[in-house]
Structure formats: C-alpha cells, structure tokens
Amino acid sequence: MAPSSDPLRLAGESFASRLLVGSAGYPNQQVLLDALETSGAEIVTVSIRRMRLDGGRESLAELLGSRWRLLPNTAGCATVRDAVLTAELAREALGTSWIKLEIIGDRETLYPDVEQLLAATETLVREGFVVLPYCNDDLVTCLKLADRGAAAVMPLGSPIGSGGGIANPSAIERIAARSSVPVILDAGIGTASDAALAMELGCAAVLTNTAIAKAGNPPLMARAMRAAVEAGRAAHLAGRIPKRNHAEPSSPQLGLVGA
C-alpha cells in the first residue's frame, strides 16, 4: 500500500511517514542530517534546555526547522510544574503547541510518573497544547490519558535507550486495539524488527532515537527503520494468519506423483 494512501493522522494533521525520530546522540551533525533524510521521517524530536550564556550559539532548530516538523519534549522533567513550564517555553521558542510530554518518576529506569503525567496532560490540554505523553505500557493509564485529552499515547516498549525491544507485546497489542487515539510506540526500539513488530501489533507509529543514532551506520539503520515501519504497517493491514501448533501443508495434497 502506498504510504500516501494510508497517512498517519495526528491531532487533525496527516503525515505520510509513520516513523518519528529523535535528534540526540549522533556522531556528528552530518550523520544526523543523513539519517534524518533516509529515515523519511517528517517529525523530529528536540529537547528544551537552558541556553549557554558563554557563547556557543549554534541552533539545532535553525538547522532542522525548515525541513522537519520539530516536536519539543519535556525530557528530564520530574514534576508537573517543570514539565508545564518547559512546554510553555517550547511553544514560545518554536511556535508549536505540540509537546511530547515526559515526566520521569525514577531516574534509574526512566519510567514515567503516571500520577503527574495525568495531571500535566490535563493542564496542558486546557492551555491548548497538543499533548503526546510518553507513558507506561499500561492499558488503563493509556485510556485515562486519552480521556484527559491526549492527542496520542506513547507507551514504552522497554526502558529509554535500552534497545530492549518490546518487552510486553500483548500489552502493546491490547492498548493499540482499545485506544481511541493513535498509539505511538516510544522507547526501547533496538533494531528494525522491533519497529516492524510494533506496527504489526497495531501501533499507528514508532518513535526511535538511540537505535538509529548509536547504530554502527546511522543512515543505514534509519533506512532499515523506515522499511520496517512500512512493512509492519502493511502486515497489520493485511492481517496475519493465526498461529497453529501443527503443520499445514501449503502445496495441494491431491495428485501426488506415485501415489
């Protein structure tokens, strides 16, 4: 199926690519640009950080902003207050009301703080933000986030940066089946097959950063991710065969030679 006939719909907008990518941790700027290009992604995440006041003013937004839709995140925030202020600053700096909402509840695992995530989602939606929360692979949390107005839910496959893949595929499949808003698999993707699996399970899109940025050849991995997301999406739409415990011959059983 041609990508243009099956767009990702997010907060009333359409995107040809179902792959979102991060911009952190690439070996250098040229590799970042090459990887973003081959990924086919239209949405690229960025963080919001204090400006260095001692010079060194190169702006990532200036480099990427004219070519890609920048999606700011609240990475590193641990409270509703900090996350809301970061979102408000991001809106002012980038002129976008879209925010990838991240509120970390545990520094070791980088698991989200569900309680604060729900509260911050409510506040930001009220302020007119399009909220895309990074959350646990928990169905009830995802349903509550959608109830509070999240434009999508972004459950983790496994911990951020771990490359652990999708630890609980049945949980992700259930969320994708029940969610009223698009499900974007965020965090934990290690290689292309993880991205394909996410899409086969019914996710609307995949967001990955480390798996591409830290790959031996980031632009090549970006191309692999793009193909995997397209393949997984097509497989999901096509409908897989049920799994069986016994063999089922695929060739006709009649007219065997010598029978």
Add this chain to the structure above:
Amino acid sequence: MKVNGAIEPEPAATVAALLERHGIAAWTKFVAVAVNGVVVRRDAWETTALGPDDEIEIIRPLEGG
C-alpha cells in the same frame, strides 16, 4: 538575580537588557524566556522590568529524543 540557575553579578533592568548583555540579540530565533516561572513573550522583552530577586530562565531547543 539568578539567570539559568547562576547568580547574575549585576542585575539587569529589563529582559531585553539582560539578553543583550549576554550577546543575545532581540531578533535571535528559537529563544524563549521565563521570569519566575512565567513565560515572557518576545514582544514584552523590552517592557518587562526585572528585580533583584527574580529568577530568569533563557532556553533554546537542543538535540533530544
């Protein structure tokens, strides 16, 4: 006055003056400022007065996941 978590030795009179002191021109794109947890829109940088107890955040987008 605290700017990005550090004590600012000399208080600045306005947001615009503070930015200018740090070499950030008013036309610099992708910069945002908050004073005491409230965003100050770009068109109010000139007119927003600062006091000695204010805490200012000056941010811009960076690489992120």
